[in-house]
Amino acid sequence: MPTFPNTRVPARILVPLIVACALFMENLDSTVLSTALPAIARELNEDPIDLKLALTSYLLSLAIFIPVSGWLADRLGARLVFRAAIATFALGSALAGFSQSMPEIVASRIVQGLGGAMMVPVGRLVILRTVPKSELVGSLAWLTIPALIGPVLGPPVGGFITTYFSWRWIFWINLPIAALGLVLATLYIPDLKEEERTPFDTSGFLLSGFGLAAVVSGSTALGLDALPHWVAGVILAVGALSLWAYTRHAARTEHPILDLRLFGISTFRAAIVGGSLFRVGIGAAPFLLPLMLQIGFGLTAFQSGMLTFASALGALVMKFTAKPILQRFGFRTTMIVNALIAAALMTAPALFTPATPSLVMLGALLVGGFFRSLQFTSVNALSYADIDPARMSAATSLASVAQQLSLSVGVSVAALGLESILAARGGTALQAGDFPIAFLAIGLISASSVLVFLRLAPDAGEQVSGHVAPRPDPVTAARERG
DSSP states (O other): OOBOTTOOOBHHHHHHHHHHHHHHHHHHHHHHHHHHHHHHHHHHTOOTTGGGHHHHHHHHHHHHHHHHHHHHHHHHOHHHHHHHHHHHHHHHHHHHHTOOSHHHHHHHHHHHHHHHHHHHHHHHHHHHHHSOGGGHHHHHHHHHHHHTHHHHHHHHHHHHHHHHSOTTHHHHTHHHHHHHHHHHHHHHSOOOOOSSOOOOOHHHHHHHHHHHHHHHHHHHHTTOSSSOHHHHHHHHHHHHHHHHHHHHHHHTOSSOSSOGGGGGSHHHHHHHHHHHHHHHHHHHHHHHHHHIIIIISOOOHHHHHHHHHHHHHHHHHHTTTHHHHHHHHHHHHHHHHHHHHHHHHHTGGGGOOTTSOHHHHHHHHHHHHHHHHHHHHHHHHHHTTTOOGGGHHHHHHHHHHHHHHHHHHHHHHHHHHHHHHHHHHTOSSOOGGGHHHHHHHHHHHHHTTHHHHTTSOTTTTHHHHOOOOOOOOHHHHHHHHO
């Protein structure tokens, strides 16, 4: 394993740690914003549910521009694109801090999303091209451990800043982190390029971008009063039609911007489809939990943040155990059993009441964070288990689009669920009793991912996990075939 000049740290550790600066900013930003959402809504005189546009506009921007990231990295070099992405994210953060209205903060989040769309996928691509598959799980753990400091610090820091200072500082704290990331990327990120120059798929970019934008916008509008539901339905239908047109385009294009032929690889297909179902719940939880604690239970943003940080702390602990667990049980068994456990724990907040002791809530969120993070690590590693180096760029783009789209759908599902519950009881303001059904719904959606993981072979991804599945005796296997 190579090392870099002036350091004895191997590339499998140093590169993920540098890329983690980008993940740190993204995760800190998203968790801080979720905690501060009610306070921002009050100052901007907006409904907290309507302000979810600030969350989904970022995810929308990611979904549209992520497909371009792999092509740009191959054409211009990973180091240049990675540094430009960090600078763009920092610019969006600065603008968000100066926002005076919801349209301004939404526009700033779109700029942030443009940076994030290039930042994390390109960084992950560098890791996948420099680390052997046998060390991939450990390297992804190095990538995620520092990045998880963001969610650990995000809720309490965001709550503290929002309660005692101004929510605007939750965006401005990204600026020094971005400066550090730029310096480290300049020194140590390898400038990887592809020798083959493939043409840019302009038609595919327009079709996929419009389709993804319409699907995310339509699902978002379903939870708002700004548009009638039939209008949102039309937007969704147009988006689905555009995505269908893209599938036809991709089938006859040699170098599509999103290579759907990758779904022919069983491990990649299971990781993307099953992982997307699981992430719907993950996308909804950071939206629902702070709203329930602050609006339903009457806690301050700081008190809410001190509780919700437990999920990220549990995820941080898991990163040290992912490799031995996968090596012992393999991807299939781990992902089936763990998905059920994680989904069950995802519904735990449905049992919370204002009288529930803080230690009980902390414990449930801590354990839940552990199992959710194990599922994330497993899905991410399995996605690239059988991808050859030439298709790695296309795989990271497609996987990143699916990931962000599912997170966006999760926020929309949560908001739509709350709106439906309000309408059913004829209420105008959220109450603590409105949240349990929403948590149960997202838990069921995440649990449905098991139906996908059941189709995995026992030896799926064994080159990455290190798990050797029992091989049937040749005589017994011949009898069974006969």
